Amino acid sequence: GLTLGSTNITANAQGLYRQVFARGLAGGWTGGIYPAIAACPQFLALGPVYHFYAGFAGVAGGVVLTSITESAIAYGAETCNAQMAANAKTPGTFKTVHSSYKPFGPGVGIHIFRNIIATAGLRMFCTPCTSLIEGVSGKSNGFTQLGGDFAGNVCAACLSAPVHQLYGFTVTTPELQVLSGSEKTARMVQFLKDQYLE
Numbered sequence: 001g002l003t004l005g006s007t008n009i010t011a012n013a014q015g016l017y018r019q020v021f022a023r024g025l026a027g028g029w030t031g032g033i034y035p036a037i038a039a040c041p042q043f044l045a046l047g048p049v050y051h052f053y054a055g056f057a058g059v060a061g062g063v064v065l066t067s068i069t070e071s072a073i074a075y076g077a078e079t080c081n082a083q084m085a086a087n088a089k090t091p092g093t094f095k096t097v098h099s100s101y102k103p104f105g106p107g108v109g110i111h112i113f114r115n116i117i118a119t120a121g122l123r124m125f126c127t128p129c130t131s132l133i134e135g136v137s138g139k140s141n142g143f144t145q146l147g148g149d150f151a152g153n154v155c156a157a158c159l160s161a162p163v164h165q166l167y168g169f170t171v172t173t174p175e176l177q178v179l180s181g182s183e184k185t186a187r188m189v190q191f192l193k194d195q196y197l198e
Contacts, residue, residue, distance in 0.1 A: 019089065034077035034100040045070045050123065063123050067115035072103045075111050079171045086172040094174060106177055107170035114163040121156020122149075129155070165195055 045066055053069075054062030080100040086093045098105055130148025134140045169191045170176060176184050 034080045035074065037100075038074045038077040042070055042073045045073060046119065046122070050119070054123075059123060063119045064116060066123075067112055067119050070115045070119070071108060071112045075104065075108055076100045076102045078111070079105060079107070082168055082171050093172070098171070105171070107167045110163060110167040110170055114160050114167055117160040117163060118156050121153045121160075124152075125155050126152030128152075162192060162196060166192060 049069055050062050050066040053065040057065055076098065077100045079098040079102075083094045083097045087097065126149045129151035130145055133144045133147045133151065137144060166188060170188065173187075176187060179187065
């Protein structure tokens with residue numbers, strides 16, 4: 001659904017998921033095995049690996065290093081999945097699908113930036129959100145902590161959504177790879193305008 005959403009700006013969520021499951025429930029998971037395989041080590045990057053990095057690089061350094069590690073683990077799988085979904089929608093879009101084991105390629109910088117925003121939600125935004133909730137409520141307990149964690153992650157999700165859509169557009173639009181840097185940037189900016197401003 002996310003991949004199709006990055007290539008079809010006119011469909012609503014219901015229309016997108018009708019396309020995803022057009023061939024039945026089992027047909028809606030094209031390429032899903034690749035991100036599923038990456039999910040376990042990706043989860044470890046967000047927990048123990050973050051704490052390792054933060055131990056010598058601080059919170060911000062830990063967020064950046066964790067996000068790079070997460071992209072090294074998940075970029076290939078997510079890109080493979082997105083391109084397989086694009087081929088399922090429009091056969092032949094990609095003659096050769098990105099390898100699920102290749103940790104770099106088109107849009108990898110966008111992927112890392114998306115992960116930095118998302119990881120910052122968990123590791124940097126939650127504390128100020130919790131403090132705000134505690135200040136307003138006059139209480140400090142498990143519920144205010146939960147509310148702060150929820151608010152911090154919702155903020156990160158809202159900020160990372162356009163970046164994720166841009167990543168999806170970048171890896172599922174093969175003609176971008178032959179454009180000059182300025183033409184590619186113009187197409188990407190136009191995509192974001194079309195998605196969010198029109």
